[in-house]
Structures are given as C-alpha cells and as structure tokens.
Amino acid sequence: MTNTVITVEKINKSFGALKAVNNLSFKVNRAECFGFLGPNGAGKTTLMQMLYGVARRDDAQASTMDVFGLDPYTQELDVKALCGVVPQEDNLDSQLNVYQNLLIYSRFYGMETKQAGERIDELLDFLELSEKKDVRIKKLSGGMKRRLVIARSLLHRPKMLILDEPTTGLDPQVRHLIWQKIRELKKEGVTILLTTHYMDEAYQICDNILIMNQGKRIIEGPPRRLLEENIxxxxxxxxxxxxxxxxxxxxxxxxxxxxxxxxxxxxxxxxxxxxxxxxxxxxxxxxxxxxxxxxxxxxxxxxxxxxxx
Amino acid sequence: MKNSSHPPLITRLSSVWYRHYRVYCKNLFSNGFPPFLEPLIFLAGIGLGLGKYIVSMDGIPYIQFLATGLLVSTAMFTSAFECSFGTFIRLEFEKVYNAMLAAPITVSNLFVGEILWAGTKGFFFSLAVLLIMLVFGVIPFSTSIFAPFVGFITGVMFAVVSLFVTSFVKDINHLNFYFTGFLSPMFFFSGAVFPIQNLPPYLRPFCEIFPLTHVVRMVRALCRTNFSPYLLLDLLYCCLVILILGFFAVKRLEKRLIN
Missing domain, CATH: 3.30.70 (Alpha-Beta Plaits)
Incomplete structure (x- = not known):
C-alpha cells in the first residue's frame, strides 16, 4: 500500500502575465513534514492556498492535485474539513479572548459546545496557553498569538496541517517550542506542509524540502542529502x-x-x-x-x- | 482511502452567524444600549420640540409618522454599517475572512451567513424602537408588533446593497460617499420623514428606486393596520434586490477572496 497522501502534478497558476507557480510537481507521504523554501514571491503561499482550495489552479483538467483522495479544485469543503491552516498573518478576532476565539471556530467544524470545550482545554495545554484562556487577543504577545492560531488550526484534529511561515518574527524559545510541537504532531500521524525562510527550521523539522524560485522547482529531497550532493x-x-x-x-x-x-x-x-x-x-x-x-x-x-x- | 465529510449547509451558515453574534455581544453595553437610547432621544427631540410645530402628517400624529419611519431607518443604518465599514475591515485589515475560509465554508456561505446576521441586527434594532414606542404609546399595540420582521427584511436588503457597494471599494474612505451620497438622501426621500406622494412628479420615480421607500410603506401599513395589495409589490421589490444584488455582491467579493 502506498503511503503517498498528496500528489501534485504539473500545476500552474498565473496572475495576469505573472506565473506564480510554474509546472510544479511533488509528492508528500503520510506523517511527513514537507518544507517549501524559496525567496519572497517564489509562489509558496499561492501553492499552499491551492492545496486547501482558496486559490484555483490554471487549467485544472490538465493537471493533478490529489489531497487525501480529494481534488481541492472541486471538493473544496471536504479538503478544508480534513486540513488545518496556519496562515502567514495572525488573523484572530481581536475583540474576543483566547477561549472565545477557539470556540467560534469549533462551530465551523460542527463541534458540540461540551466537546469543543474539552478540545480547547487540551489544545491550550498542548501549546502552553492554558493560563491565557481568558485573556483578550490584544494583550497577547506575538508568540502567544502564533501559538493560538496553531491551536485554532488543530481544533478538528486535521490529518494535514498547512503552516505558512509559522515562526517568522518569533523569539528562539517560541520557535523551538513550535518545532517540538510539530515533531509531536508528526508522531501522531499528521502530515505537515510548511513554508519557511529559516533554513535551520527546515533542516530541523523537515523530512523533505523543495526549494522553488519564481514558481519553479529547483531541487527537492531530504535536507541532509541535498547538502551532501549540492554543496x-x-x-x-x-x-x-x-x-x-x-x-x-x-x-x-x-x-x-x-x-x-x-x-x-x-x-x-x-x-x-x-x-x-x-x-x-x-x-x-x-x-x-x-x-x-x-x-x-x-x-x-x-x-x-x-x-x- | 476514506473521504472526510464536511458539515451541512445549516452548520456552515450558522457558524458564520454565531461568529458575528459573539463579537457583537462581547461589547454588549456599547452595542446593545444605543438601539434603545436612539428612540428615547428621538422622542425627546420630536415630542418636546418639533412635534409642537408639526402636529400631524398624512393623517396621523407627526410623532407617530416619524416613529414608524424610524423602525426601518434604524435597521437600515445598522445593517449598512455592518456590511460596509465592518465588512471592509474584516476583508482588508483584520483578514478575518481569510481565517474563516480556511474552515470548511465557501465564500457564498460566508456572506449569506453575514447577510443573515445583518438581518438579525435589523430585527433587533427595530424591536428596540418598537418597544420604546409601545411603552410611550406613540405606536399603537396592533399588527405593529410584526414590525421587527420588516426590520429583518430591511437589514438583509441593506446588507446586500452595502456588500455590493463594498465589493467595489478599494479605500475605506470611499465608503463615506455611500453614506452621504446615497443613504442620507434616501432617508429623506423614502417617505420616512414626509410622504412622497406630494413630491414633484419627476422626483417620485427616484423615490421608488430607493429600497428604503418600500420597507417604510410596509412597516407603516403594519403600524396603521391598513393593508393594500400593492404592498406585495413592495415585498417583491425587496426580494428582487436581495436576490439579484446579493448574487453579484457575492460573485464580486469571491473574486477578491479567492485567487
């Protein structure tokens, strides 16, 4: 039985004359952490968005995108239901407190209040935010907000987690904490897709990386092997x-x-x-x-x- | 491989509604108090001031005439704010829509949920005005108790109109034109403040284009318990605006949210 859970073949995405993603193909295995690296504007975020259905690839018929047996182009809702997303910006509801932020999102997944409450406590504990449960978002530090967005993405126990620059702008302690949590999630069988500008981050936690530039793949493979073979x-x-x-x-x-x-x-x-x-x-x-x-x-x-x- | 299933439509719409509800209730005092305060200020201003000079309008006490207009104009303004400035802030500044769209909902679920929330606010604001007016005996206790439902229709209709306008807006300051250039004149030329049937004939077709005119007519019929079959045309107008403009508003906003 194959362990491949994501198959992407020959996908393209253009914004007018700009080719954001150019004939990209890759495969991701279950419970692996797959990292996308590339300069700003390389097409990483667009690629992530196509994977969970908020960006639509060009010419869907001529290309393949298989995410756990689903095509995000036509099965947007099903893909979103199995996938957790941590976007680049911390788009939390600033008027609400930590608990309420998670509670309103539990509704999107059809969770009952009691069940949601238990899951929220579990996640706050996991991301070491339990003491901040009743604190308003405005009072949280950057690292706490980031961890809360990660908690939000895990509410429904996703099979796949998309992390778009999860540790940008955070201090080393928080970065190491987040890396440790990513490793733990991997052990639980969560497949992780991650973009980053931190090479040490990719080296530490990714099983495979794909370096892209101007929408194209440059090289791909396990980080250690890429180093051995290319420099x-x-x-x-x-x-x-x-x-x-x-x-x-x-x-x-x-x-x-x-x-x-x-x-x-x-x-x-x-x-x-x-x-x-x-x-x-x-x-x-x-x-x-x-x-x-x-x-x-x-x-x-x-x-x-x-x-x- | 087992396919995961997504929540049903009702959950998707209600979860958007619930998000808005929670954010609104977070500031219950500053959000929930003004709807009651506004009609009280109105009563003081009209009852003690203007009402002394203009005693009746269109066959009813002027204070009642204005109060019935207020039932829907208040719903109009709350809904218009929610779905113009509110929507623009969620869209461009807070990026809350991007967060919600990562959950299993579509762009149309998102905006239908939001429109229903604006309708709910319209209902609540109308209800607040109605309660005050009933307590002070300005509006008679009659079929008037159904006025909040017209408030709901008003809220939904102006949510759709405002979303449509907002879908074109690139800079939040441009929304000022919508308020001073469209909503304010509409407030005066919709029959809320004075009857439109005595306006010059060349102005009257414009009044009929204004969405507020139609809900003013509906709510006044309820408050006076005086119904005409033409009210069905008013209701039809509202439905058409909601469906047609709603369709284009969602399509246009989808282009801004989905790459």
Missing part, C-alpha cells in the same frame, strides 16, 4: 578580500570562491584546505564552519534580489 561540506567566511594580485598568490586549489553581497566565501571539501588558506590570508577575521542549507539556498536561488523581493 561542499565546509565554508570559510571572511571580511578580508585582498586585491586581485594578492588573491592570485593564495593557493586556492580545490577551493571554490563565491561572493554574497560582495563578501567573499571560500568553499572546500575538507577543513584542512580552508585552514591553510586562512593562514595564507594572515587574518583572524574569519570563520570556518560546516555549510548549511542557507549556503545551498543562496547558491541555487541567486545571491541578488530579484524584482519581486
């Missing part, structure tokens, strides 16, 4: 850049030089090579570290801003 394991960052002549005298055999916003970076397959280079440079103003997803991301999506960013 050298070590990088040296330094503010020191010599003149061309001096640089030419350095032994850069087996080292790839690259620049991000005019700051040079030196990539290599082994640590010792970079140490040697640092010695030649004669500087303490350098840092040699393992490459991460961010290095890979910058390499493949370009180092300069495009007009949509």
């Amino acid at each position: 050298e394991p070590y990088v040296m960052e330094t503010a020191k850049s010599g003149d061309k002549e001096l640089e030419a005298s350095w032994d850069t055999n087996g080292i790839r030089r690259d620049e991000v916003q005019n700051i040079p970076r030196y990539y290599a397959g082994d640590f010792a090579r970079l140490k040697t280079l640092a010695k030649q440079m004669d500087t303490d103003d350098m840092n040699i570290r393992r490459t991460n997803l961010e290095d890979l991301f910058l390499r493949i999506t370009g180092k300069c801003l495009n007009e949509k960013q």
Whole structure:
C-alpha cells in the first residue's frame, strides 16, 4: 500500500502575465513534514492556498492535485474539513479572548459546545496557553498569538496541517517550542506542509524540502542529502578580500570562491584546505564552519534580489 | 482511502452567524444600549420640540409618522454599517475572512451567513424602537408588533446593497460617499420623514428606486393596520434586490477572496 497522501502534478497558476507557480510537481507521504523554501514571491503561499482550495489552479483538467483522495479544485469543503491552516498573518478576532476565539471556530467544524470545550482545554495545554484562556487577543504577545492560531488550526484534529511561515518574527524559545510541537504532531500521524525562510527550521523539522524560485522547482529531497550532493561540506567566511594580485598568490586549489553581497566565501571539501588558506590570508577575521542549507539556498536561488523581493 | 465529510449547509451558515453574534455581544453595553437610547432621544427631540410645530402628517400624529419611519431607518443604518465599514475591515485589515475560509465554508456561505446576521441586527434594532414606542404609546399595540420582521427584511436588503457597494471599494474612505451620497438622501426621500406622494412628479420615480421607500410603506401599513395589495409589490421589490444584488455582491467579493 502506498503511503503517498498528496500528489501534485504539473500545476500552474498565473496572475495576469505573472506565473506564480510554474509546472510544479511533488509528492508528500503520510506523517511527513514537507518544507517549501524559496525567496519572497517564489509562489509558496499561492501553492499552499491551492492545496486547501482558496486559490484555483490554471487549467485544472490538465493537471493533478490529489489531497487525501480529494481534488481541492472541486471538493473544496471536504479538503478544508480534513486540513488545518496556519496562515502567514495572525488573523484572530481581536475583540474576543483566547477561549472565545477557539470556540467560534469549533462551530465551523460542527463541534458540540461540551466537546469543543474539552478540545480547547487540551489544545491550550498542548501549546502552553492554558493560563491565557481568558485573556483578550490584544494583550497577547506575538508568540502567544502564533501559538493560538496553531491551536485554532488543530481544533478538528486535521490529518494535514498547512503552516505558512509559522515562526517568522518569533523569539528562539517560541520557535523551538513550535518545532517540538510539530515533531509531536508528526508522531501522531499528521502530515505537515510548511513554508519557511529559516533554513535551520527546515533542516530541523523537515523530512523533505523543495526549494522553488519564481514558481519553479529547483531541487527537492531530504535536507541532509541535498547538502551532501549540492554543496561542499565546509565554508570559510571572511571580511578580508585582498586585491586581485594578492588573491592570485593564495593557493586556492580545490577551493571554490563565491561572493554574497560582495563578501567573499571560500568553499572546500575538507577543513584542512580552508585552514591553510586562512593562514595564507594572515587574518583572524574569519570563520570556518560546516555549510548549511542557507549556503545551498543562496547558491541555487541567486545571491541578488530579484524584482519581486 | 476514506473521504472526510464536511458539515451541512445549516452548520456552515450558522457558524458564520454565531461568529458575528459573539463579537457583537462581547461589547454588549456599547452595542446593545444605543438601539434603545436612539428612540428615547428621538422622542425627546420630536415630542418636546418639533412635534409642537408639526402636529400631524398624512393623517396621523407627526410623532407617530416619524416613529414608524424610524423602525426601518434604524435597521437600515445598522445593517449598512455592518456590511460596509465592518465588512471592509474584516476583508482588508483584520483578514478575518481569510481565517474563516480556511474552515470548511465557501465564500457564498460566508456572506449569506453575514447577510443573515445583518438581518438579525435589523430585527433587533427595530424591536428596540418598537418597544420604546409601545411603552410611550406613540405606536399603537396592533399588527405593529410584526414590525421587527420588516426590520429583518430591511437589514438583509441593506446588507446586500452595502456588500455590493463594498465589493467595489478599494479605500475605506470611499465608503463615506455611500453614506452621504446615497443613504442620507434616501432617508429623506423614502417617505420616512414626509410622504412622497406630494413630491414633484419627476422626483417620485427616484423615490421608488430607493429600497428604503418600500420597507417604510410596509412597516407603516403594519403600524396603521391598513393593508393594500400593492404592498406585495413592495415585498417583491425587496426580494428582487436581495436576490439579484446579493448574487453579484457575492460573485464580486469571491473574486477578491479567492485567487
């Protein structure tokens, strides 16, 4: 039996002349966390919206979108009933308190008040918000609002959770808490789709990532494998850049030089090579570290801003 | 693979209604008190002031004439506010609609629920005016007790009109034109303040276009227990406005909410 719960094939979405999503295909397995990465304007949010039926893909007949056996284009209500959504902005009802915010949403799923009350207590406990139950939204911090939106998305025990930049703008403690909750949900069998700009977030919690740019897929796979296959394991960052002549005298055999916003970076397959280079440079103003997803991301999506960013 | 099922239509509509109801009741004092205060101020102003100069209008005491108009004009204003400024804020600033649309409801469920809520508010505001007027004996206790149902129709109709207008609005300040350019003149030329049958003939067709004219006629018939078969035309007019404008309002708002 196949474990694939989401199949997307050759989907497109245009806004006038702008192609927001361009011939994109991917598959997601049950209980996996699938991350979408890409610069602002890469089409991530549009893609998420198409998956739960609030954006409609172009030419639905020529493409496939199968979400737990349903097509969001024609079965919007059924897809929404099995899916929880955490949108980019915290669109809570600011006049109401925490409990009431969750209560009014429990109605959308046809939950009885008693059953909803129990579920709300459970979720407030899960997201460590129990003490804030009677507090108005205006009095909540950014991290609390975010956790409340996550609680709201979980009211009806969704099989699939869509998280559109769940931790943007939050402090490290809250980010780690949210990551831990995502891991727990995964264990419970929830399939998670996530967009993020934080490479460490994708690395920490995603089983698979898809990096996209201008609506197109660039690469896809488990984060560790993508790193191994697409970028050298070590990088040296330094503010020191010599003149061309001096640089030419350095032994850069087996080292790839690259620049991000005019700051040079030196990539290599082994640590010792970079140490040697640092010695030649004669500087303490350098840092040699393992490459991460961010290095890979910058390499493949370009180092300069495009007009949509 | 087992397909999940979604809640039935009645749950989808009532959950939108319930959301608005809870938000409204959150400020019960500031939201629930003015509907009763307004007719009291009205009674003081007309009863002690204007009513001394204009004693009767169209064969009934002027204070009663105005009070019957107030039954529906109050429903009109509350519903128009809810579905213009209120809707625009939910649509563009609070993004509450985006949150609701992630739940299993469609855009038309969302707005039908909202229109029904505006109708409910129209009912409640009419009821508040009616109770005060009955207590003070301004409106006789008769078929007038059914006036809040006309308040409901008024609320629904102006919800639809306001949603239609709002669907065109890109900047919230433009809604001021709707209030000063459309609703205020309508208040004066709908028969709420003075009878329209004595207006110059070239003005009267315009009065008939105004939705308020038709509900004023209906509510006044109830308060005077004086019914004419032509009232069915008024009711038909309201139904047509609600269905036709409602259809286009939802279609247009759908384009703004669904990419």
